[in-house]
């Protein structure tokens with residue numbers, strides 16, 4: 429084996445081969461070199477594992493294949509066949525075509541990002557979306573930062589740093605709450621128990637910590653059911669007013685339409701929250717963003733805080749957010765891809781799944797239409813199941829899932845009872861998905877998949 433290892437070609441030898449020189453011409457020397465290195469490393473690993481191979485262990489074909497993947501973008505498009513609409517791992521909410529167009533326009537050149545074109549004076553970035561946000565959410569003032577976790581950090585840092593924030597134990601969501609609180613320089617005072625917190629618990633915490641802020645956190649990705657008790661936003665707001673402290677609501681979801689079943693920011697403000705924080709790319713259906721809505725003096729305090737500079741948004745985000753908000757203003761929110769996917773009718777989804785199954789059967793695959801249960805995802809409406817439809821495929825599921833992910837476009841699908849299932853809820857292009865699946869199946873069939881290396885639950889629908 430040592431002799432075989434010593435006989436492996438060097439990187440320079442591989443780079444000097446005519447096929448690899450041609451590769452370097454196409455994709456650049458750096459990518460060709462990385463591909464040569466990777467091919468040699470693969471061959472070494474195979475030899476060390478005791479493989480007895482005839483011929484050159486570093487083939488031109490493998491170097492070219494690795495070279496092509498080196499040259500392909502790492503961040504790329506994926507067809508979401510999971511049925512989870514706001515899938516955090518897949519980028520949450522897709523943008524509306526008009527938002528995409530506005531991003532392209534603003535990204536390609538200069539813009540009035542921080543200049544008031546009427547006066548020629550310096551303006552602030554949020555000004556482009558603040559009037560729309562105030563109108564849509566019935567808020568006095570608004571500010572936008574990079575994401576909602578950033579908005580929470582900023583709001584706590586600007587309003588409560590050095591002080592305390594009172595939070596129910598039933599709302600101490602991992603990562604977000606205790607960690608962000610401590611990073612913002614604010615002391616956590618937890619009250620109540622996991623399932624029950626009464627208004628008297630908050631009042632007692634304010635007795636012991638006068639001037640503390642009340643923080644309500646939306647539970648997002650889990651629900652409390654059964655014997656539970658939690659004061660309403662209205663109750664908390666009344667207590668906050670009595671004690672002359674602020675009520676901050678980390679709401680997350682960003683739904684504008686109460687029909688979605690999520691408590692909305694407008695409702696929270698109406699019930700008396702002083703500042704409400706939401707995400708741009710959850711139920712609002714726009715780009716990643718953290719939106720602060722509420723009383724003018726608090727919003728201004730956040731805007732002027734140094735963290736606001738660190739969390740500031742770029743022009744592409746603002747362009748996408750403005751376009752998304754305009755769709756709401758024009759009464760066209762149903763066109764937003766995330767909302768369209770959530771509201772898709774079961775009949776329409778069955779038709780889409782049937783179309784996909786037929787296209788796959790035509791290509792010689794064994795495909796069956798099945799019922800599915802989608803989810804909203806992104807930590808919104810954790811209990812809501814979306815009855816939908818999909819296509820189940822026969823064959824070696826682990827190999828197929830892996831080839832689906834490796835294709836262009838990549839496809840992320842589900843594994844159900846040992847079968848690959850393609851949920852069509854979030855699939856706009858059925859014909860494109862059918863071709864991607866057909867070529868993945870062909871590659872999976874050609875490849876001898878080793879069952880030991882396959883992990884069957886790797887495609888779980890983590891949100």
Ligand SMILES: *Cc1c(COP(=O)(O)O)cnc(C)c1O
Nearest residue numbers: 575576577646648678679680707
């Ligand atoms: C999702 C969520 C966040 C985090 O939002 P990002 O935009 O992902 O940073 C914060 N708070 C709540 C309640 C959420 O649901």
